[in-house]
Each structure stands twice: as structure tokens, then as C-alpha cells.
Amino acid sequence: MRNQARARSTGVILLASLVVIVSVSFPGDEVDGQGSRPAIRFDRGGSALGIPFTWVGQMIGLDVRVNDTLDARMIFDTGFGMQGALLLDPALGERLGLAFARTINLGGGGTAGAREAGVAAGANLALHGVSLPDQTLLVAKNRAPFADWPVDGIIGAALMESVVEIDYERRVLNLRDRRSYRPREGAVEFPLVFSHGIPVIDAEVEIDKGMRVPVKLLVDTGVPDVPLLLFEFSDHRIRPPGPTYTLVAEGMGGDMKARLGRIGSLKLGPFLLRDTVAGFVDRESFGTAVVLGQNGMLGHDSLERFHVAFDYQGSRLWLKPNGTYDRRYDVDMTGLTLSAQRDGTYKVIDVGAGTPAAGQGLRKGDLLVAVDGKDLRGVEFPEVRRLLRREGARVSLTIRRGTERLERSLVLKRLV
Numbered sequence: 001m002r003n004q005a006r007a008r009s010t011g012v013i014l015l016a017s018l019v020v021i022v023s024v025s026f027p028g029d030e031v032d033g034q035g036s037r038p039a040i041r042f043d044r045g046g047s048a049l050g051i052p053f054t055w056v057g058q059m060i061g062l063d064v065r066v067n068d069t070l071d072a073r074m075i076f077d078t079g080f081g082m083q084g085a086l087l088l089d090p091a092l093g094e095r096l097g098l099a100f101a102r103t104i105n106l107g108g109g110g111t112a113g114a115r116e117a118g119v120a121a122g123a124n125l126a127l128h129g130v131s132l133p134d135q136t137l138l139v140a141k142n143r144a145p146f147a148d149w150p151v152d153g154i155i156g157a158a159l160m161e162s163v164v165e166i167d168y169e170r171r172v173l174n175l176r177d178r179r180s181y182r183p184r185e186g187a188v189e190f191p192l193v194f195s196h197g198i199p200v201i202d203a204e205v206e207i208d209k210g211m212r213v214p215v216k217l218l219v220d221t222g223v224p225d226v227p228l229l230l231f232e233f234s235d236h237r238i239r240p241p242g243p244t245y246t247l248v249a250e251g252m253g254g255d256m257k258a259r260l261g262r263i264g265s266l267k268l269g270p271f272l273l274r275d276t277v278a279g280f281v282d283r284e285s286f287g288t289a290v291v292l293g294q295n296g297m298l299g300h301d302s303l304e305r306f307h308v309a310f311d312y313q314g315s316r317l318w319l320k321p322n323g324t325y326d327r328r329y330d331v332d333m334t335g336l337t338l339s340a341q342r343d344g345t346y347k348v349i350d351v352g353a354g355t356p357a358a359g360q361g362l363r364k365g366d367l368l369v370a371v372d373g374k375d376l377r378g379v380e381f382p383e384v385r386r387l388l389r390r391e392g393a394r395v396s397l398t399i400r401r402g403t404e405r406l407e408r409s410l411v412l413k414r415l416v
Contacts, residue, residue: 040161041131046177047162048129053171055380056151057340058300060166060221062173064155065126066137067096072152076173077222078310079297080156081197084136085125086117087153088146093118093139103141116141125158130175132158150342154222157197160312166221168304169322178311187309187320188269192219199310200294201317205230205238205278206264213237215295219317223299226279227329228266229258230296233283238295240280245415247337248350256281260331262416266302268319273302277329277416301329330389333412334397338368338384344377345369345400346384356410362399369405370398388412 042048053076054061060076064085070092074085086106087093093100100118117138125132135158140146163181165174183189192199199219205228206212213235223229230238240261248257258279266273278296305325309318332338335355338346348366351358370376371387372395387395391414399406 039133040175041133043129046180048127048175051128051173051175053173055382058381058385061151062127062155067124070096074153074155075151075222076159077154077156077220079198079218079220079222080154082136083158084123084138085153085155085158086138086140088140088149089143089152090139090141091143092152093120098137098139100139115145125155148339148341148347150340157312160310164310166303166308178313181311183309183318184307184320187307187318188271190269190317190319192315192317195294199312199317201268201298203298204267207238208241209264211237216293217296217298218294220297221300221303223297226260226331227276227299227301228278228296229299230278230280231294232280234295238280243416245352247352260416271319271321275329277331330414331416332385332388333391333414334388334410335415336362336368340381341367346376352415355415356413360408360410362408363401367400368397369400372396
């Protein structure tokens with residue numbers, strides 16, 4: 001690689017969790033998903049099946065071993081378009097004894113500016129049943145922006161030498177040899193193109209009644225909770241419908257503002273997802289993030305309604321509805337933007353104006369430690385989400401504010 005590097009990235013924390021989309025490319029590298037890739041090695045045969053994942057916030061968390069030395073919990077993010085992984089703590093790089101060839105800017109959504117990371121080559125990564133030799137490691141130069149995030153890093157395209165199946169219902173990943181792969185009966189195939197290593201799919205949204213807009217969406221398992229993000233600046237027809245709910249969230253590059261609204265539908269080939277919640281992001285909030293002609297991001301809360309299979313080498317994706325396909329789209333009904341913390345609590349990132357939480361005096365920086373007396377430590381985010389999405393229910397929230405422990409009671413209300 002040359003001495004100069006370019007980094008393309010976008011990132012946002014929305015509603016209750018960590019979102020990071022990072023695509024890194026270097027001059028001379030392929031950026032269409034078809035370039036030279038390190039080999040993937042299976043411990044047995046041509047597959048690694050049943051790789052367990054846990055929920056980290058509302059994202060997929062994998063246990064990854066780095067250089068046979070470091071055990072790290074990493075987010076699996078299809079928006080991370082480089083071969084390798086990102087470590088969020090410079091101390092981890094020191095533990096590994098890494099030698100950095102250069103420093104790059106990660107960029108990212110938000111208004112605070114870019115984050116820096118060191119680049120080291122030749123790392124070995126391993127998961128249950130599979131190893132990934134000769135990978136690139138990015139290591140954040142400053143831990144502070146990520147200090148409370150309950151993960152050590154992010155991994156994405158490094159797994160995509162094989163076909164990657166996500167079975168949300170069984171909570172496992174399957175990695176399979178693409179040469180012998182057969183999709184599930186009834187699965188629908190979609191062509192993919194790649195933007196700096198990130199897959200892009202064609203779709204259609206109906207924003208206002210009768211106004212259907214074709215869109216190109218980055219397919220991103222790193223966008224949680226909000227099923228769809230749309231870029232207002234990409235097309236004059238993409239505007240939030242009323243009523244909307246504005247939230248301020250954290251991005252890789254600082255605060256980001258999004259307006260949530262309910263659109264008529266999201267159409268993916270033959271699949272019509274009605275009454276969908278979408279977040280609308282303007283150019284200012286995107287900060288140093290870069291998009292190349294896309295109109296938005298297809299998020300985790302849409303993808304998890306399907307059995308999903310990615311074949312990056314064949315530039316295709318398969319979707320087959322699972323048992324949650326018809327679940328209603330909803331968002332938090334308290335008005336809180338929450339971020340999962342290392343200690344198992346949930347930090348309040350923002351409190352929406354005029355919401356039930358605002359009416360009870362909750363503040364940015366509060367820690368949510370219990371709901372209806374249920375301690376949230378050890379409770380995965382999908383369950384927390386369920387507790388806070390029961391329209392009309394009265395809930396008791398236990399809050400830690402500095403040394404104080406507060407109890408607040410509020411009635412949940414649908415905000416969009």
C-alpha cells in the first residue's frame with residue numbers, strides 16, 4: 001500500500017445502540033467488492049456453522065481472537081467495508097505490540113470532526129471454526145469517544161470471502177463455501193453493487209401516499225432499531241412526512257440529528273414492508289461522512305425480519321421472511337435515546353422535547369438501571385426495547401444521576 005490513505009466512513013448511534021459504518025480504501029485497492037482478498041480458512045471442511053452471536057445493543061456481537069493473544073467482542077457490521085477489523089482502544093494495540101505504518105481519519109456522521117486511527121498489517125483473526133489470516137487492523141488513537149461502548153471493535157467484510165448467512169431466530173452466523181452454496185428454498189435473490197466495500201441494494205419507498213421513489217440503499221447491519229435511514233440531501237423527493245419526532249444521537253464524528261417519521265412502505269423486490277419508520281438525516285448532520293450516490297441505509301430492524309445470506313464475491317444477497325416478518329415497526333415510546341454501556345446500564349444520550357420522559361424531568365447523561373424494578377444488567381436490548389414499546393402502559397424507570405437514585409413513572413406514548 002502507498003503511504004497516503006483515504007478513509008470513507010459514516011456512523012451514528014440511533015435510539016439505543018451503537019451504529020458505525022466504516023469503509024476504508026487505499027489508493028490502488030479495489031473498491032467494488034471484487035478486489036484481491038486474504039483467504040478464509042475453515043477448521044473443518046468448507047464451512048463454519050452455528051457461530052453464536054449475542055446482542056450488543058441491537059447489533060450482532062461476535063467473539064473474535066486477535067493474533068492468538070487478545071479475545072475481543074466485536075460488532076459484525078456489513079457497513080465495515082475493509083478487510084480486517086477496527087479496535088476502539090489504543091491500549092489494545094499496545095497489548096498486541098502493533099507497529100503502525102500510517103494514521104488515517106475515520107471520518108463519520110456528526111459535527112465534531114474526524115477520528116484518527118493507526119493502521120497495522122498482517123494480523124490474524126479467528127472465530128468459532130474459522131481463521132482469517134493477513135488482515136489489516138485499525139486502532140483508534142483516542143479511546144475517550146468510545147469509552148462506554150460495550151464492545152472492543154468492529155468486523156465486517158473480512159468474513160465475506162465465504163457466503164455469510166445470518167439466522168436471527170437461532171442467533172447464529174453460518175459461513176459456507178460459495179462454490180457449493182445453495183440458498184434456502186423460497187429465498188429471493190437480489191443483485192448487489194459495492195460502494196467502498198459496502199453492499200448497495202435497489203429498493204423503493206413510498207414516503208407520502210402515492211409518491212414512490214426508487215432508492216439505492218447501503219445494506220448495513222450496523223444501523224440498529226431504525227429500519228431505514230434516508231438522506232434528505234440525496235433527492236428532493238426525500239422529505240420527512242408529518243408528524244415527525246426529532247432526536248439527537250451520537251455519531252462516530254459527534255452529535256447527529258435525525259427526524260423520525262412513518263412512511264407508507266419500503267419495497268424490497270417482492271417484499272412490501274408497510275407503515276415503516278424511517279429516520280431522515282440532513283447534510284450538516286452527516287459531517288465528514290461520505291456517500292457516493294446512495295439515498296440511505298437499510299438497517300438492522302428491517303434485515304432481522306429475514307433469513308439473510310450475503311455472497312459478496314458473487315455480488316448478490318438472498319432474503320427469505322422469517323417469523324418476525326409481519327411485526328409492526330415501532331420506536332421507543334419514552335422519548336429517550338439510549339446507548340448500551342459496559343456496566344449493563346443504558347445511558348441517556350438525548351431526551352426528546354415534549355415526550356413522556358421530558359415530562360418527568362429525565363436528562364441527558366442519566367443512566368437507566370431498571371424498568372418496573374427489573375435490573376437491566378444482563379438484559380439484552382431487544383427485551384429493553386419490548387419493555388419501552390407498550391403503548392399506553394405505565395412504567396417505572398429507575399435512574400442513576402451522579403450519586404442519586406431516582407424513580408420516575410411515565411405513560412408510554414407512540415411518538416410517530
